[in-house]
Amino acid sequence: MEAKPTAFQDILIDNKDKIYRICCYYLSDPEDRKDLYQEILINIWRSLPSFKGKSKLETWIFRIAVNSALGFIYKEKKRKDKNDVSKDIVDIQIESNQSKMDEEDKYQQVLEAINCLKTSDKVLISMYLENLSQKEIAEISGFSESNVRVKIHRIKKILTRIVHTKEKKNGKV
Amino acid sequence: MEKFKKYLKNIKVPDSPDFVNSDENEMNQFIQKLKIQDQKDRKNLKNFQVFFIIVLIFYFGLFILNPDPYLTIIDRLVGSFFVIAFLLFLLFLKRHISSYTSIKYDEMMLLFLKKAEKRYRFLLEDSYILIPFLLLIDVGSCTAFVVNYWPAQYGFISGILVFQVIFALIMSLGLIIAKRKWRRNKSEIYYSIKNLINEFQMDNNTVS
Numbered sequence: 353m354e355a356k357p358t359a360f361q362d363i364l365i366d367n368k369d370k371i372y373r374i375c376c377y378y379l380s381d382p383e384d385r386k387d388l389y390q391e392i393l394i395n396i397w398r399s400l401p402s403f404k405g406k407s408k409l410e411t412w413i414f415r416i417a418v419n420s421a422l423g424f425i426y427k428e429k430k431r432k433d434k435n436d437v438s439k440d441i442v443d444i445q446i447e448s449n450q451s452k453m454d455e456e457d458k459y460q461q462v463l464e465a466i467n468c469l470k471t472s473d474k475v476l477i478s479m480y481l482e483n484l485s486q487k488e489i490a491e492i493s494g495f496s497e498s499n500v501r502v503k504i505h506r507i508k509k510i511l512t513r514i515v516h517t518k519e520k521k522n523g524k525v
Numbered sequence: 526m527e528k529f530k531k532y533l534k535n536i537k538v539p540d541s542p543d544f545v546n547s548d549e550n551e552m553n554q555f556i557q558k559l560k561i562q563d564q565k566d567r568k569n570l571k572n573f574q575v576f577f578i579i580v581l582i583f584y585f586g587l588f589i590l591n592p593d594p595y596l597t598i599i600d601r602l603v604g605s606f607f608v609i610a611f612l613l614f615l616l617f618l619k620r621h622i623s624s625y626t627s628i629k630y631d632e633m634m635l636l637f638l639k640k641a642e643k644r645y646r647f648l649l650e651d652s653y654i655l656i657p658f659l660l661l662i663d664v665g666s667c668t669a670f671v672v673n674y675w676p677a678q679y680g681f682i683s684g685i686l687v688f689q690v691i692f693a694l695i696m697s698l699g700l701i702i703a704k705r706k707w708r709r710n711k712s713e714i715y716y717s718i719k720n721l722i723n724e725f726q727m728d729n730n731t732v733s
Contacts (some may be wrong), residue, residue: 357556364545364552372538386543393545395630397559402631416630419637423630426641426717459532472724475634481533493725494635508526 356400363396367413370482374414377478378421380467384428392420407491414484415492418475425471458515465514469507476500477507566626573622577615584608599672606665613658620651638722645715647707663692 371392375385395416403412466477479489486504490497538544545555588596588604624644630637643650667688675684 357553360556361552368545369537372544373533373536376536389538389544393555394559397556398563399629399631402629412631415632415634418634419630419632422634422638422721423641426714426721455528456532459529462529463533470724471721481530483530492634494633495725511526 356397359400360397363409363413364393367410371413371417373482374417374421374478376463377466377481378425378474380464384424388421388424391424392417395420408488411484411488411491414479414482414488418478418492422471422475462511462515465511469510473503473507473510476503477511480504480507570622570626574619577618581608581611581615584611599668603665603669606661606668610658610661610665613654613661617651617654617658620654621649635722635725638718638725642715642718642722645711645718647704647712647715659696663689666692 372385372389374392375388379385379388396413399412399416403409407415466474466481469477475493476489476495479492484492486497486500489495489500489504493500495503542551545551584604585608588608589601628640628644632640667685670688671681671684675681675687
């Protein structure tokens with residue numbers, strides 16, 4: 353009877369930071385991150401009885417987190433416009449935001465850039481950044497492994513371009 | 526990118542009471558809340574089912590088992606149509622509710638999105654269950670109307686035709702109201718899910 357709470361506690365202890373980081377990839381507003389974090393935990397709790405151990409626990413958690421994040425995004429009507437931002441707008445936003453940029457600021461800006469990527473790009477890059485293998489990403493998303501590889505390469509290029517634009521703007525290059 | 530990954534590893538859950546953390550008390554409180562919510566959900570679903578079963582038994586008793594000698598065969602036939610129609614509607618509602626309460630978050634993302642898209646459609650996939658329901662209501666009400674209220678001198682056929690026109694108007698009005706309600710509450714979510722699926726599938730095709 354007490355197996356579910358114990359399993360849930362173990363999951364939470366081992367994965368809470370990872371779950372929070374997923375919230376950070378998808379959303380920039382701290383309040384929204386808090387709500388999504390809570391929602392992911394609730395969905396993990398509700399899905400626990402159906403976990404049969406066929407996939408790795410980490411993959412299973414990621415699947416729930418990604419689906420919860422997508423559910424959260426499409427229910428948040430006010431988010432709609434923000435999520436449809438094209439990468440050009442991302443560049444503009446990043447460029448206009450910067451002044452003095454040390455390394456940490458730069459990473460923070462990259463994280464903000466990730467927040468503004470297309471939802472499909474966010475899904476893939478978030479898993480890549482959490483060190484999931486291409487096989488695992490394919491398993492979670494439903495894409496083929498080769499698609500995952502090409503897509504991640506493309507997203508990395510977009511992000512690198514953003515960082516370079518920022519560095520140029522700051523006269524670092 | 527590797528440096529950035531290292532930087533990300535330093536992002537931790539904020540140490541705030543707003544976030545459920547590893548603290549045992551906090552976690553126990555959260556689990557307790559979840560358990561209470563689960564119990565509430567189960568209770569609501571059960572109450573809903575009990576309510577409909579009671580109503581169904583009541584109608585069954587009123588129209589079919591009722592020994593009232595003034596209750597004609599036609600009345601009993603109409604009553605059975607309503608009872609069967611009500612039973613079908615109950616099945617439809619039960620399916621509909623369980624599709625919302627048993628959303629599987631641990632499914633493959635694309636599958637999850639496709640199922641969500643089906644849930645938010647204007648006409649649900651299992652809406653066909655409502656066709657026999659509507660037919661039974663139509664036949665039952667039409668029979669009751671023509672037999673009990675329609676002046677015999679105008680003929681049964683004209684009575685049936687008049688009723689069908691009224692019934693079609695009511696159904697159309699219902700459909701218009703439902704569509705407007707769907708547009709207001711669900712269409713935006715539906716189209717954003719659809720766009721997201723297209724976005725994923727387009728990317729998938731482009732890469733392939």
